[in-house]
Amino acid sequence: MSKIFCLILLLTITGCSLGSDQPCLDLGGHCQYDSNRCSGSYYSGKCAGSANRRCCIVAGDQPCIDLGGHCQDDSNRCGGSYYSGKCTGSANRRCCTRTAVEHDTGDCSNVKIISRDSWGARRPGSTSTIYTPVPDFFIHHTTGGACTSFSSCISQMKIIQDYHMDDANHRWADIGYSFLVGEDGKIYEGRGWDQVGAHTLGYNSRGLAASFMGNFETHAPNSAALNAVKALIQCGISKGKVSQSYALFGHRDVSSSACPGTALYNVIKTWARFKAHSP
Ligand SMILES: [Zn+2]
Structure with missing residues (x-):
């Protein structure tokens, strides 16, 4: 002041x-x-x-x-x-x-997942355990700022968590997504593997979700971010959190939303198990 x-x-x-x-x-x-x-x-x-x-x-x-x-x-x-x-x-x-230290959850050998404690996450207001392995995996974009470094990505994480928990239109118990990804090629832990999220209305109890930080309507995320999410899904399968016969969806496949942006949607359309079953 x-x-x-x-x-x-x-x-x-x-x-x-x-x-x-x-x-x-x-x-x-x-x-x-x-x-x-x-x-x-x-x-x-x-x-x-x-x-x-x-x-x-x-x-x-x-x-x-x-x-x-x-x-x-x-x-x-x-x-x-x-x-x-x-x-x-x-x-x-x-x-x-005072300063953030990069800590990996150690969950995955093929991709770095920055833990909630590492990015200074607030404690959730409440939690609800999800039944795993989940049959669905959803892709989103945040439509907010993109990030290409640890410090800029954790500042986005704090902004998004505050928005989801404090904004009058949300007031959710925690950051909505299971995981987020930066163009630094790292995954940032949101609600994680074991909690019901607030990301895909009607599907939160049957799917986990990764959200790309940035707006990917007109351009796709870089290959570091895309590869990190592919690796995350494989890690989820190996941990028994995502079904081997999972189906991959963009948010727009199950809602009137434009999410995850046309350019990103055109990329995930080419990925394994895209819409492997009807939503
Ligand atoms: Zn979305």
Whole structure:
């Protein structure tokens, strides 16, 4: 918030403070009024606002601080990567680092799947287990920004998850797709192999879905992204998550949507098992 805007707010409401809590967050702490007990150590001069607002660093959070992170409730998104088992308290209180570290789920030897924790995903509001192996696999595009690097792809992932969870027209429990793919040739874990998604109305309980990040109406994704999704489907078969006799569909095959874009649709039409059975 700009200082000028903040000063204007100060005139009308109370509690608008100049400065920032970032120095405290950088130490792995949180700011609170020091009339409250801190179950670790207090530090002055690290928090915005009143001098009584001080930085509390919880002793048991040290493993997270050693990682260069801070502990927070994982219903919030993380600017870097999440780590479990580094913070005191509930299992939902997890360590969020400042920068993201690339972690593979290790699910597939033929393609890299960047884990939810790696891209700093928010905890889902709820989950529902899907019956596998699924008979159908659906292809989508996001119609949003394309990405060609780890950092630009994870920023897209956060934008899409926030949109699916917070936008008034969605308010879904989580990012809708099972997986997403960037033109960096990596798969990004969405709801993953075992959860019912919110991607293909009427078919979410019988199919998994991969969505290409970008808009592929007039041009197809690069070969790195296309090959990653082909490898993902093969990996799904080998893990028993996708039926060997699966049918591949574009979103438009089962809805009035233009998804996954004409140029991409023309590519997947040539892939194995395309519309191997009627939708
Ligand atoms: Zn779609």
